[in-house]
Amino acid sequence: MIIQQVLYCRHVSTATATATVTHTAALARLGHALSDSTRAGVLLALREAPAYPSDLADALGVSRQVMSNQLACLRGCGLVEAVPDGRRTWYRLADSHLSPALDELLRLVLYVEPGCCAGESCTCA
Secondary structure, eight states: OHHHHHHHHHHHHHHHHTOOHHHHHHHHHHHHHHTSHHHHHHHHHHHHOOBOHHHHHHHHTOOHHHHHHHHHHHHHTTSEEEEEETTEEEEEESSTTHHHHHHHHHHOOOOOOTTTTOGGGOOOO
16 A cells, blocks of 8 residues: 555655646646637647648638738747748648647536626636
8 A cells, every 4th residue: 555655655746846847837728728719729720730821711611811910829839930932832731749738638528607608797817
């Protein structure tokens, strides 16, 4: 029993030690990106395939200026990268781990209180 507890404590402290300041900052950037529905939509679209900004704007129903601003934010967060293609530029996820991570996040089921998040009365933000 004592050996099991020691092994468990070693496992927990090893797992905790791997969560560095860099990891925390990366998760904060991902959280910031996902906090906006347009940015979240861009990330979800790019997990399927790279795309041009105009195609992303059309698919998400936003202006090209809005898309440009959101892509700049995602680039700044290190989540997407721009790839020049002649006179145009297309975008892709910056890391191959993002696509499966987003897939896992989509599998999460969150319970939202019935009265919560109902317009301006929402106190979650």
